[in-house]
Amino acid sequence: MTQPLQNITDLTLKELQQALSTLGEPSFRATQIHQWLFSHRAATFDEMTILSLALRKKLAESFSIHQLSAVTYQECFEEGCENPTQKILLELQDGNQVESVLIASENRMTGCVSSQIGCPLQCPFCATGRMGFRRNLTAGEITGQVYALNDLVAAREPGKALTNIVFMGMGEPLLNTDNVIEAIENLTTRNYRFCLSQKRITISTVGVIPEILRLAKSGMKTKLAVSLHSADQQKRESLMPIAARQYPLAELGKALSEYSSSTGMPVTIVYLLLRGINDSLDDAKILARFAKTFLCKINLIDYNSINNSKFKPVYSAARELFQQYLMNAGLHVTVRKSYGTTINAACGQLATVGIQNPQ
Numbered sequence: 001m002t003q004p005l006q007n008i009t010d011l012t013l014k015e016l017q018q019a020l021s022t023l024g025e026p027s028f029r030a031t032q033i034h035q036w037l038f039s040h041r042a043a044t045f046d047e048m049t050i051l052s053l054a055l056r057k058k059l060a061e062s063f064s065i066h067q068l069s070a071v072t073y074q075e076c077f078e079e080g081c082e083n084p085t086q087k088i089l090l091e092l093q094d095g096n097q098v099e100s101v102l103i104a105s106e107n108r109m110t111g112c113v114s115s116q117i118g119c120p121l122q123c124p125f126c127a128t129g130r131m132g133f134r135r136n137l138t139a140g141e142i143t144g145q146v147y148a149l150n151d152l153v154a155a156r157e158p159g160k161a162l163t164n165i166v167f168m169g170m171g172e173p174l175l176n177t178d179n180v181i182e183a184i185e186n187l188t189t190r191n192y193r194f195c196l197s198q199k200r201i202t203i204s205t206v207g208v209i210p211e212i213l214r215l216a217k218s219g220m221k222t223k224l225a226v227s228l229h230s231a232d233q234q235k236r237e238s239l240m241p242i243a244a245r246q247y248p249l250a251e252l253g254k255a256l257s258e259y260s261s262s263t264g265m266p267v268t269i270v271y272l273l274l275r276g277i278n279d280s281l282d283d284a285k286i287l288a289r290f291a292k293t294f295l296c297k298i299n300l301i302d303y304n305s306i307n308n309s310k311f312k313p314v315y316s317a318a319r320e321l322f323q324q325y326l327m328n329a330g331l332h333v334t335v336r337k338s339y340g341t342t343i344n345a346a347c348g349q350l351a352t353v354g355i356q357n358p359q
């Protein structure tokens with residue numbers, strides 16, 4: 001049986017340079033091809049008219065090009081919002097699938113992208129965690145999700161494009177940092193199609209300490225969100241056992257403090273409110289104590305149900321008391337609206353196997 005050709009969009013720029021050097025081509029050719037793939041979104045080598053016919057032929061003999069596009073698509077309208085939330089399912093070259101979401105709010109078109117297929121951290125409240133872990137996504141597959149979401153934006157309003165990107169889809173981005181950073185470079189490089197400001201990109205993590213410190217030193221200007229869900233070590237371990245044990249709160253607090261002081265940017269603490277579990281005023285008190293040790297803002301989110309889950313969303317009265325306590329403590333607190341719950345597109349609901357809440 002003949003092996004399928006390697007998908008060239010799975011190569012990083014460095015790997016592309018090595019591949020071109022093996023073909024006896026200078027390194028600047030790799031830069032040109034990279035731009036054709038990740039800026040012009042070429043689907044065939046014949047489109048790369050800047051290359052000689054001979055090189056295009058040589059490339060087609062060694063590689064395939066698999067650009068992602070949506071295979072299925074669902075949408076739902078939120079109350080009072082004229083633009084729908086849209087979720088797409090994308091098929092990767094190896095047959096694996098991944099989900100991404102387009103969230104339209106007042107002035108923003110936000111693409112929520114995945115960084116892994118499944119997730120190794122297995123937080124019990126999350127559909128992705130229940131899928132198990134299959135593999136990291138390549139930088140090309142992450143970039144491809146952004147393009148596929150942007151297709152939806154362009155179909156709605158020709159000439160418009162995504163304005164923001166959040167790494168809040170399937171997987172833990174800071175367990176795939178190299179590819180996430182490479183994808184961010186594809187999306188922020190000057191003269192490339194998107195050319196987004198790094199400040200419009202948010203990386204959301206459970207708190208992978210060494211990688212937070214790496215970002216702090218990198219000079220990148222992307223935003224950081226940390227899923228905390230409890231400021232009590234024991235309780236956090238019951239909610240996110242693998243992550244909380246591996247990255248204890250005391251050390252996480254120090255890393256976040258280093259991050260905010262070296263970047264000058266606040267960290268967003270994401271706090272998923274779960275009824276009767278982490279929504280008491282005592283929980284708010286310890287959260288306030290933790291959050292006051294570094295520059296941050298707090299984002300409270302409601303739980304979005306998944307199949308066979310013991311967790312329940314908080315009552316709105318309890319959420320208001322919780323928020324008020326934090327605000328009285330001098331903290332900046334917002335409540336994040338959930339988008340796409342009826343199509344299993346909201347936080348913690350993405351999964352490409354049947355774990356989600358039946359609608």
Ligand code: SF4
Pocket residue numbers: 119120121122123126127128129130169170171172206240348
């Ligand atoms: S919440 Fe995030 S880290 Fe936890 S299992 Fe889900 S995707 Fe992974």
